[in-house]
Amino acid sequence: MFERDFLPGSDRGFRNRFYRLAFHHDSPGERNFDLWLIVAILASVAVVILDSVPGVKSRWHEALYVAEWVFTVLFTIEYAMRLWAVRRPLRYATSFFGIIDLLAFLPTYLSLLLIGSNYLTVVRVLRLLRVFRVLKLVEYSSEAGLLVDALLRSRRKIFVFISTLMTIVIIFGALMYVIEGPEHGFTSIPTAMYWAVVTMATVGFGDIAPITPLGRLITSVLILIGYSIIAVPTGIYTAELASSLRPRRRNVRCTECSLAEHEVDAWHCRRCGRCLPDEAAGS
Amino acid sequence: MFERDFLPGSDRGFRNRFYRLAFHHDSPGERNFDLWLIVAILASVAVVILDSVPGVKSRWHEALYVAEWVFTVLFTIEYAMRLWAVRRPLRYATSFFGIIDLLAFLPTYLSLLLIGSNYLTVVRVLRLLRVFRVLKLVEYSSEAGLLVDALLRSRRKIFVFISTLMTIVIIFGALMYVIEGPEHGFTSIPTAMYWAVVTMATVGFGDIAPITPLGRLITSVLILIGYSIIAVPTGIYTAELASSLRPRRRNVRCTECSLAEHEVDAWHCRRCGRCLPDEAAGS
Amino acid sequence: MFERDFLPGSDRGFRNRFYRLAFHHDSPGERNFDLWLIVAILASVAVVILDSVPGVKSRWHEALYVAEWVFTVLFTIEYAMRLWAVRRPLRYATSFFGIIDLLAFLPTYLSLLLIGSNYLTVVRVLRLLRVFRVLKLVEYSSEAGLLVDALLRSRRKIFVFISTLMTIVIIFGALMYVIEGPEHGFTSIPTAMYWAVVTMATVGFGDIAPITPLGRLITSVLILIGYSIIAVPTGIYTAELASSLRPRRRNVRCTECSLAEHEVDAWHCRRCGRCLPDEAAGS
């Protein structure tokens, strides 16, 4: 996963220097490269976004079109140089960020062939994910790591939670489809399930809303269920995060006074001063 | 509750083998049976859902009708075999999952008699609950157990909370019914109570919304109350969950005064001062 | 506050027995009285609610009118007997629950004089608060006490929080009033403040919604602020509740081994077994 895992294609010369610029993030020069790359990525995403605004498009379309091609060529060159700089280009090209790098410029070329395909716009926006390459490795990685760790450790609990949620959504969706029916906007069970998700998660667009008294009663029940169980993911996550922030103890017992649970960096028993035994039983 | 509690009708032969397939979840073969059962359940629910979409129904109705009957026959055979495999069929038939199993195929037969009854659709969807039979016993049971335990232990607090909530809902419902009145959509106190639930839980469909300045002021107060007390169930649940994850006491009993549950690092009984026995039984 | 504080008017006889029925909640007979009182209160509130539904009112108005008067007479008799049973009737009549008891039947008599006053409906619903008299003293009081305690202890933090919230609401309200203006529904600063409360608390009725790009940008900022600080009350409350659930320690130091912080019920030091000194310094 870590980009540093790609070995450089050469030990010195420009090829090695570009490798370090593109894949390392330590020296000031390498950080400058990262900074400019982030600026280019954000600017190119801004171009895509602005091009979708009718007022802006009608006036600045040529400028935005040129800017899009400038960024595309830049990203193409960068991609080619990355391929050239690493020892095993194929391994890079098939890695997660290798594919994201490819998707950053490919859609613009494809748009010459497939005129009018709107979906390429979405693919273009995906180049935003390239920012995370830099973010991941530098300053915020330990913070993000803490958050993601807590998320991963609670993934089984979250799976159980999402399963329960989906079951409630399907059952209440079917119920509301039968009670309210197509004449009140609940045109099918999938539509009613969409409404149940929107309602349980307390979004409540109001594009579909119950009208019959029974439907409103069941809606109130559904809302109270949603309101009660919104506590569950928060509780799961908070408890996990709190236990990550709590200092871990070594599970070792003092041979003199048999006091258990010492701090991770403790050499001597904190009660009797005796040296702690070496073998640290896993946490 | 646990399905393993049903004793097998026979100790060996096909009857015992089917019993193990249907009610146990340990060997690869038993897990394969579970997997195929889940697939069949999800597919049959998908058939019910798809049949409610007008576009799909008009084109694929025959195929869906056939699929529904195939699943119904399968579930009927499975139910009959389960009845045959257990020692006391009646006890199985009246258990929670026995009834769910019956409801999985009964509505389709009933639909031949009661043509056009929409409510049978909802009953059909209930077969989704059969998935939990498998989920319950296998991998995720301890995770789910933890979540449900914390929920159960906080049930009295949640009851107090829901009572307070309902009182606020009724009082604000009556208030808004009087202030806004039927001409602004608050056609009755139950309708206004439905609105109060939708508002307090921050769903806010917008199908009914206050228009008078006084009504809007009271709505703001109601929202602030809801916003403040949404912290309560989350707090209850998180605190319960955190206390489940916290280290328990040593489960050791004093030989002198038989006081149980001492702190992890205790050597002497905190009541009589006698030395505690060494062996610490794990929690 | 506690109703037991009212002294009985007589030490024995029917007067004392009614006093115990009405104000105590211990013996089976007293609990039966509570139960029937709760049933009567809930039924009378149901009558008020049902009377507001047009369909029900047109058909069952006479029955509901009679029921309302039956409950009113019952509550009047009960109130009179409570006044008669306590030693100092005036102190009871001016207590919180004394006023609630009075409000339970007064509006029905007033409705004979002030025909058509809708506000009496709300006062009638307030009789629901009488239920809390019973709830307060019996089973759920320690649970509710825990919740309310945590709420009270965090009241200063919540005051700071609400002040910040109101400042944000006023400033964003004024901002949106200027940007969107009356033509998009933001007819005055109070209206825009109502909208800001509805938006920050993630209710989002949609009766008023921004239309200009700048207004939508500011709305997004407001929503992100609201989304970020919704964590604050939950965090405050959860932390307070978790610290209430944690076992308190006695702040006493062992004279032998000077180990501090023993459990509340500890007599002997848990490390050296020596008797702990008597004086317990406050927590």
Place this chain on the structure above:
Amino acid sequence: MFERDFLPGSDRGFRNRFYRLAFHHDSPGERNFDLWLIVAILASVAVVILDSVPGVKSRWHEALYVAEWVFTVLFTIEYAMRLWAVRRPLRYATSFFGIIDLLAFLPTYLSLLLIGSNYLTVVRVLRLLRVFRVLKLVEYSSEAGLLVDALLRSRRKIFVFISTLMTIVIIFGALMYVIEGPEHGFTSIPTAMYWAVVTMATVGFGDIAPITPLGRLITSVLILIGYSIIAVPTGIYTAELASSLRPRRRNVRCTECSLAEHEVDAWHCRRCGRCLPDEAAGS
């Protein structure tokens, strides 16, 4: 930041007395000044708000206009006296609260020149921030400090969180723009991003809502993502707050190896085993 940092211009006389009145908050007289200042600020903000209500404006415009000028003159005099009372007026004038004090009356004078500029209304409302000068220094400062501290310590985690949120918003915004298109209200990517913020944060105005089945499916996914990660800021904040409330280490330094911060019950240094000194410096 603290206003006490401004030195008084004189050690005694009226100038020093006004200095103490305006910048200190200790004696009853100084608190009275604060109280009247808060009343004047709140009243002047109320005037601005009331003046925006069409019904009020048409009837009371003259009175509100006079009140606005009375407050403006008062604030001008107060500002001038503050400038005169401190030793270095320029440092006060360029401080945060100095600018807020200036903005409290400047817009009213500017409104004589720039007739009809609505934006001055917003600037006028900013005078509300002056209330925080008083709040900051008095009773609630330690409570607010605790809340803000926890917020500051979690700012890096919150930055990571907001970055992730914005990425999801941009990608789902682009996706919905392509799928639903301008004919269903998603007129541009920025509009779709506004919709994604409104949806993820569970506000859900309903002014824009998906209509195509695919759009509704993606909306459900977006809502579930939002519902899952709303736990994250709450978790971050609660964990930080809980760790502020948790007991700190003993701030004692080992005489041998000078390792600081030992556990509350430690007698010996955990690194070198030497006895720790007795005196426990408070946390």
